[in-house]
Amino acid sequence: xxxxxxxxxxxxxxxxxxxxxxxxxxxxxxxxxxxxxxxxxxxxxxxxxxxxxxxxxxxxxxxxxxxxxxxxxxxxxxxxxxxxxxxxxxxxxxxxxxxxxxxxxxxxxxxxxxxxxxxxxxxxxxxxxxxxxxxxxxxxxxxxxxxxxx
Ligand code: SME
Numbered sequence: 710x711x712x713x714x715x716x717x718x719x720x721x722x723x724x725x726x727x728x729x730x731x732x733x734x735x736x737x738x739x740x741x742x743x744x745x746x747x748x749x750x751x752x753x754x755x756x757x758x759x760x761x762x763x764x765x766x767x768x769x770x771x772x773x774x775x776x777x778x779x780x781x782x783x784x785x786x787x788x789x790x791x792x793x794x795x796x797x798x799x800x801x802x803x804x805x806x807x808x809x810x811x812x813x814x815x816x817x818x819x820x821x822x823x824x825x826x827x828x829x830x831x832x833x834x835x836x837x838x839x840x841x842x843x844x845x846x847x848x849x850x851x852x853x854x855x856x857x858x859x
Contacts, residue, residue, distance in 0.1 A: 710744070711744070711843055711844070711847040712847075714739065714740070714743060714744075714847070715847075715850060717739055718736060718739070718850070718851055718854050719854060721735045721736055721739065722736075722854045722855065722857060722858055729858055729859070730765075730766060732858065733752055733765060733766040733855065734766040734768070736766075736851065736855065737750040737751060737752070737766050737767055737768035738750075738768045740768070740832070740851075741768040741769055742768075745836075746834045746835075746836040746839035746840075747832050747834065748769060748811070748812070748833055748834055748835045748836075749767065749768070749769030749770060749772075749808065749809070749812070749831075749832065749833035750767065750768045750769060750830070750831075750832050751764060751765065751766065751767025751768070751769070751772075751830070751831050752764075752765040752766055752767065752820070752828060752829070752830055752831070752855075753765060753777065753784055753828055753829050753831060754827060754828035755788070755826075755827050755828060756776065760778065760779040761776055761777060761778045761779060762776070762777040762778075762779070762784055762785065762788055762828070762829070763775065763776055764776070765828070769833070770808075770809060772808045772809075773808070774806055774808055777806065781804070781806065782804060782805055782806035783796055783802065783804070783805055783806070783815055783817050783831075784806070784817055784829060784831055785804075785806075786804060787817045787818075787819050787829050788819075788826065788829070790819075791819055791821075791826045792819065793816070793817070793818045793819070793845050793848075793849075794815075794816070794817045795816050795840050795844075795845065796814055796815040796816070797814055797837070797838035797840070798813065798814065798837060798838065799812055799813060799814060799815055808833060809833070811835045812833045812834065812835060813834060813835055813836060813837045813838075814833075814834040814836065814837060814838055814839055814840060815831070815832065815833050815834070816831075816832045816834075816840045816844055816845070816848065817829050817830070817831045817832075818830050818845065818848040818849055818851075818852055819852070820852040820855060820856060820859075821852070821856060822856045822859050827859065829852075830848055830851060830852055830855075832844075832848070
């Protein structure tokens, strides 16, 4: 279900006539519309020289959490750990920032440019424990593609 989306991601990334922000938006929309258990899909990026993340393009309900300090929530922890964070049950997490009461699970995968963690892709799911190794590999692929145009 995930692999047929890879060429579509590549096509979006390679559409050089489209503004980068729009291409990132198209990727968020593609993932949310085609993967049943992806209910919110967004990119966060390091906010200049500040130790915080700023929300970039996203698809899904608007969130209040447009700025997240490093270390806070799942996203803020990934900004420091440089590692994927898969949360099968958000209720079991102490350091978690709730965006919607409907969210049951979350996955955050860091995005590296020239080896530097410059942001991340964040997926919220309203389904319990939906993410597997396939999602991690797929989102790593998405981020590697996106890194080419940042
Ligand atoms: N739940 C995230 C905050 C971002 S929202 O999911 C869009 C976290 O704990 O970092």
